[in-house]
Amino acid sequence: MLRIASREHPYVKYLVKLQKSAQLRKQSASTILDGIHLIQSYLSAGTGFSAPRSIIISEAGQKNSEIISLLDTCRQFPDTCIYRVTDQVFEKISSVKTPTGVLACITVPAVTDPSTIAASKLSNCILLESIQDPGNLGTIIRTAAAADISDIFLSRDCADAWSPKTLRAAMGAHFLTTIHSDCNLLEIAKHFHGQIFATALNGYQALYQSDLTKPTAFVFGNEGTGLSELMLRAADKTIFVPMPGKTESLNAASTVAVCLFEMVRQQKYGFKA
Template identity: 25%
Template sequence: MAALGRVWGPALLWPRGAGAAGRRGVRALRRSPVRVLPPAKKKAGAAPAEAAPGPRREGPPPPAVERSAAAPGLWYEKAAPGDRRLGKVVTIAKSKKFRDNNGKVLLEGHRLIKDALEAGAVPQTLFFSTVGHLKELPEAEIKRASLIKVKFEDIKIWSDLVTPQGLLGIFSKPDHAKMSYPAAQLTNSLPLLLICDNIRDPGNLGTILRSAAGAGCEKVLITKGCVDPWEPKVLRAGMGAHFRLPIIANLEWESVPSNLPAGTQVCVADNKDPGAPAKTTSVPGGAGRAGSAPGNTKAPVKSRPEVAPDHEDEAAAADIPELATQCYYEDWARTPVAVVIGGETHGLSADALHLAASTGGKRLVIPVVPGVDSLNAAIAAAIVLFEGKRQLLRRHKEDDRQKVPVAG
């Protein structure tokens, strides 16, 4: 089948578990596919081929395939204005079920798509409003995708952006092990890792990833319970961070140590006063193994009816290991080191605290004025990561000075 037919096949539009509406959408596309005319292959001096005899087709002629002026070998389809089938493709591509079942993600905007292509992400379909968008993308990469020119008014309807750029793409979900990250990012990478724990807000996670890329983190580990990093809002807030450093998502806590370099010390970020006694607060079941929000007495408490609240709190407190506590600006960054950032609502899980305790890690406190609630998770991550970067760079300079021989 033609290029667009491949994109609109059941494998893309009908994830496993889709309801009757999804099946009706697939049947509609099968009945009326967009026709694709392949590039004409013409020998020098050959006369135009005559049309094969046969019954004439009723209705309007199929849309023509145009050649981009910027790239003579680049062909694309021109969709009819208001074609609702295209809207269905974009709508379905935004769902988590589609991402999980089909291994594809939706990217929007010139910068994000260009970063993805340069990092080696594989494009499946690109929707664009003007040929100029194609001229700004690497030609060799986009030749592998189905290119569909649509009206900007249609993209405005599909887009989640306030000011759409007229460019969307469906990509295979990137595999961090196969990506080619920017040379500048690799050159400035530090033995500093980030572990996300119970980060539920898409904007927070995207901003955290952006800070991790800016600080030069080696990689980011995202545990189960966090929002999907390939959710459109996370991608927008990340501003290309997804294609600048490895992001390993949906990890069970048992598999986190195997994704850390040998000898990594794991520290956790907290807002508790270092002079205050340790406190624990129970969190909703399922947020982690006997999860807690250390030092945050305002964290929501949700007691399970089959367990008395006092007994639950005692069990949670007994399961929380003691960690050495210090302010974030004091010396703590060793090589290598990982920092755990917990969500604002659920806080740090007991799994994170146990991992930190098993590696000799510390509880890093960001002091705030009394009466002020905990910091935003993204702000806390930026503060701790850039302080870790400062300490690692200072330690690196001190090591270099010690290696310089002294003139006799």
């Protein structure tokens, strides 16, 4: 176990920059998991995920029984570097207000180029266009994993799926579904072997009048402006969520939850128009 006491240590500076820079995360194909739950979720994901690049533990964290157990697990990985740092150094690295005492630097899972995925291999999935808020994106990923969505496709201008805030909001769901970043959603829609429903406030058909028992791709748009005209035209049909109240619209993540769990209900109990 290596000890770091200086806030100016090169690796400390690297981890701080990695927390803040989407460009560095992309270039290095790495990100940081902050907290026991996220790291445990990553370690239990199994196949397809490599051992953590490093584990960083604070002085206070070494007194936590869960962290000690997690550390014992990580000692089994010969390529994982373990660092013990002072509480002051850990506070500089961590992006949360109340640091948990442990974080990990991991390799972002590599995924198949979506343009090479055979249409027949795609099951239920969601396409996200221009989702800007990392918290929204993380909540959407968590909801999609709970609904057993196989693939999530993000347009090039979506928030970073592997940012600390997105990871915290998703609470480990990143490791339960496949996330494709920087996608050409029009191409994904073109090759999807199933029906494509785009959500819009002025949609043609109500969600609950739509048969979702077949392979379905939902398309969700930007929190403020919704979907682009090109994506709306790429869909087989536009649908809306009935809102009898006086609220103008639902939060993007809430819309995703309503749509996906109506699909779950129909695929389990059947569709009745």
